[in-house]
Amino acid sequence: MSAPERPRPKFPLQLDGLGGVPKKGPLLRPQQPLRQAAVDSARSVRPSGLGLDSADVRQRMVTKLQAAGLRDELVMAALAKVPRHLFVDTALATQAYEDTSLPIGLGQTISKPSVVGRMIELLMNGPGARTRRTLGHTLEIGTGCGYQAAVLAQLSRQLMSIERLKPLHDKARELLAPLRLNNIRLVYGDGMRGHPPNAPYDSIIAAAGGEALPDAWLAQLAVGGRLVAPVHDASGRRQVLVVVDRTEEAYERSVHEAVNFVPLKSGTD
Numbered sequence: 642m643s644a645p646e647r648p649r650p651k652f653p654l655q656l657d658g659l660g661g662v663p664k665k666g667p668l669l670r671p672q673q674p675l676r677q678a679a680v681d682s683a684r685s686v687r688p689s690g691l692g693l694d695s696a697d698v699r700q701r702m703v704t705k706l707q708a709a710g711l712r713d714e715l716v717m718a719a720l721a722k723v724p725r726h727l728f729v730d731t732a733l734a735t736q737a738y739e740d741t742s743l744p745i746g747l748g749q750t751i752s753k754p755s756v757v758g759r760m761i762e763l764l765m766n767g768p769g770a771r772t773r774r775t776l777g778h779t780l781e782i783g784t785g786c787g788y789q790a791a792v793l794a795q796l797s798r799q800l801m802s803i804e805r806l807k808p809l810h811d812k813a814r815e816l817l818a819p820l821r822l823n824n825i826r827l828v829y830g831d832g833m834r835g836h837p838p839n840a841p842y843d844s845i846i847a848a849a850g851g852e853a854l855p856d857a858w859l860a861q862l863a864v865g866g867r868l869v870a871p872v873h874d875a876s877g878r879r880q881v882l883v884v885v886d887r888t889e890e891a892y893e894r895s896v897h898e899a900v901n902f903v904p905l906k907s908g909t910d
């Protein structure tokens with residue numbers, strides 16, 4: 642016996658429960674949203690709809706950092722300019738102006754704004770930078786998503802920033818492009834070797850912590866230049882910020898507060 646035939650739908654379809662097509666009321670105009678979509682996609686900055694694009698939000702973050710002890714006005718002004726929410730995943734954007742590190746993929750993190758500010762302040766207090774009020778020719782090891790690079794670029798004549806993980810190097814290039822900072826050069830490679838083609842550097846800053854300072858960094862630091870990096874202390878259990886000033890005669894080293902950075906690794910991925 643054949644299966645009972647299903648009733649065939651009648652055309653035009655009756656929209657049961659929806660009351661059919663309203664005869665009166667507002668006419669839907671799909672052209673309008675399409676035009677708006679074109680405007681949105683033409684914007685260089687992702688629309689957030691959360692008020693995160695405003696200068697006030699960034700300034701509030703800076704005011705908190707000042708209350709916590711950061712002082713250098715040029716560093717504060719640079720921090721107040723960079724839209725940090727554009728450097729993190731959209732799902733984390735609402736936390737972007739809190740003083741916290743956040744994941745950026747591949748087990749890496751965007752550094753806390755207070756630590757970024759503190760390290761750059763230490764660089765700005767170096768003998769050369771203090772008199773010139775610029776970091777000069779700068780090398781950053783560990784580009785990550787590019788946030789700190791955007792801050793450094795505003796205080797440097799030229800910034801070389803090196804990253805050993807290709808997907809992060811590519812992501813940083815994409816995220817930095819809309820900011821049009823034309824003095825940044827992103828390099829894919831092993832930053833433990835520094836970046837000899839553009840050495841020496843007036844300022845060197847590392848965003849990853851190793852057992853010791855690589856010799857290459859010290860060799861590539863200009864006379865009168867300053868280096869700031871997280872390094873493991875003698876116990877090997879914690880990292881501290883180390884500052885090195887190169888003079889005509891020597892390298893002068895001082896040790897500062899404890900920090901917690903991702904490990905400095907050799908080679909590329």
Ligand code: SAH
Binds near residue numbers: 787833905
């Ligand atoms: N500067 C970033 C922080 C990135 S986290 C910010 O704006 O917040 C530290 C980065 O250092 C990671 O992306 C990691 O891959 C990178 N890194 C670790 N060892 C490295 C090396 N030898 N050379 C270059 N980058 C390195």
